[in-house]
Amino acid sequence: MADEIRVAVAGAGGRMGRTLVNAVHQTDGLAVSAATEQTESGLLGVDAGDVAGIGPLGVAIRSDLDEVLGEFDVLIDFTTPDATMHNLRLCRDARARTVIGTTGLSPSQREAVSEAAIDIALVYAPNMSVGVNLCFKLLETAARVMGDDVDIEIVEAHHRHKVDAPSGTALRMGEVIADALGRDLNQVAVYGRQGHTGPRERQTIGFETIRAGDTVGEHTVWFAADGERVEITHRASSRMTFARGAVRAAKWVAGLERGQFDMQDVLGLNDQG
Ligand code: NAP
Numbered sequence: 001m002a003d004e005i006r007v008a009v010a011g012a013g014g015r016m017g018r019t020l021v022n023a024v025h026q027t028d029g030l031a032v033s034a035a036t037e038q039t040e041s042g043l044l045g046v047d048a049g050d051v052a053g054i055g056p057l058g059v060a061i062r063s064d065l066d067e068v069l070g071e072f073d074v075l076i077d078f079t080t081p082d083a084t085m086h087n088l089r090l091c092r093d094a095r096a097r098t099v100i101g102t103t104g105l106s107p108s109q110r111e112a113v114s115e116a117a118i119d120i121a122l123v124y125a126p127n128m129s130v131g132v133n134l135c136f137k138l139l140e141t142a143a144r145v146m147g148d149d150v151d152i153e154i155v156e157a158h159h160r161h162k163v164d165a166p167s168g169t170a171l172r173m174g175e176v177i178a179d180a181l182g183r184d185l186n187q188v189a190v191y192g193r194q195g196h197t198g199p200r201e202r203q204t205i206g207f208e209t210i211r212a213g214d215t216v217g218e219h220t221v222w223f224a225a226d227g228e229r230v231e232i233t234h235r236a237s238s239r240m241t242f243a244r245g246a247v248r249a250a251k252w253v254a255g256l257e258r259g260q261f262d263m264q265d266v267l268g269l270n271d272q273g
Contacts, residue, residue: 005254006033007247008072010087011079012061013043013051015161016101016239020076021052023243030247034068035061038083069094074250078242081105085112092116097256099249100124101242103168117260121253125263126168128245132219133263135234136176142223142230143180150223150230151200152177157210157218166191166207169219174205177221 007024011017012035024032035048041061049057062068065075065087075091077084078101091098100113103126113124127133143152156170171185178185183203190206200206217236222229236242249266264270 003029005030005074005251006072007031007250008034008036008065008068008075009048010036010065010075010077010083011038012048013037013041014078016078016242018052019239019243020078020246021048021057022054023240023247024076024250025049025052025054025057027247027251030251032057032059034065034071035059036065036068036087037061037063039063065090069096072096074099074254076101076246076250078102078246081109085109088113088116088122091122092119095120097250097253098122099128099246099253101126101128101246104164114260117258119258121256121258121261123249123253123261123263123266125245125249125266126172127217127242128249128263129234129236129241130245130263130267131236131241132169132234133245133267133269135219135232136173136264137269138232139173139176139221140180142221142232143177146223146225146230147177147181148202150225151202151206152204153206153208153222153224155208155210155220155222157212157215159214159216160211162211165209165211167209167217167219169217170207170209173219173221174207177205 007030009017009020021032024030037043043061044063045060047056048059048061049055075098077087081104084102154170154173156167174185188204190204220231220233252266
């Protein structure tokens with residue numbers, strides 16, 4: 001591999017895509033070498049740097065990743081589940097690494113991610129912020145200490161444009177807590193409440209979703225007992241926090257051959273027991 005890691009950004013006209021182009025360009029040792037958008041986009045042919053608001057980079061936005069295969073070492077993909085699946089197939093065939101931030105993947109799409117990792121190295125994480133990944137660790141500890149004696153509720157808020165709910169991060173938080181308590185999230189999750197719900201069952205894990213304004217991303221987990229409550233909260237105020245995490249993941253995965261990893265691996269949190 002050349003000294004400089006060549007990065008392709010999928011969905012370069014999106015909210016995360018623009019931020020990613022900026023973050024990659026700011027990072028020593030990485031360069032934006034390709035960018036894509038969907039085939040109907042009005043941004044095709046436009047310079048990805050201009051779209052990101054940082055001035056021209058000499059990288060025109062293309063309509064499909066297959067037009068730029070061989071021009072990148074790592075793809076960073078924050079698009080839609082269908083686009084991510086298409087790009088993943090191309091990366092697998094071309095043996096290119098990929099960092100997937102797209103949320104809302106179905107169970108079979110998640111399975112396809114795991115299968116692709118037989119041939120290529122990839123990082124797949126619903127939230128690439130360092131702070132959120134630290135929170136996953138804190139949640140595991142809180143669940144172990146308090147879990148069976150408290151009611152656990154996960155409250156998340158995002159901007160009005162977000163299309164999936166609950167957020168991928170909230171679901172991951174639920175999985176981390178359920179795993180720590182030996183519960184199966186599919187059996188215990190309760191999504192929103194309305195009408196005559198009856199009293200709360202202790203083993204359930206509740207999810208509440210807020211969609212409002214330009215909220216970048218907020219998550220609070222309640223561990224509520226009689227007489228006291230612990231809350232673990234993460235608030236993202238800028239998309240750059242996710243983009244920097246994705247760039248860190250791209251640098252980290254560039255040196256690997258195959259396997260599926262998450263941000264806990266990238267940050268070395270899995271080694272800390
Ligand atoms: P967005 O603004 O809608 O960006 C998605 C972009 O992908 C859009 O520009 C869209 O184009 C484009 N796109 C659609 N199909 C494509 C294709 N086939 N090829 C290339 N580009 C295509 O959404 P966002 O807020 O940036 O979020 C994108 C994804 O990242 C979501 O799943 C979100 O939940 C996730 N996310 C993850 C993290 C994390 O840390 N993992 C953080 C933030 C967001 P059109 O708009 O023209 O359709």
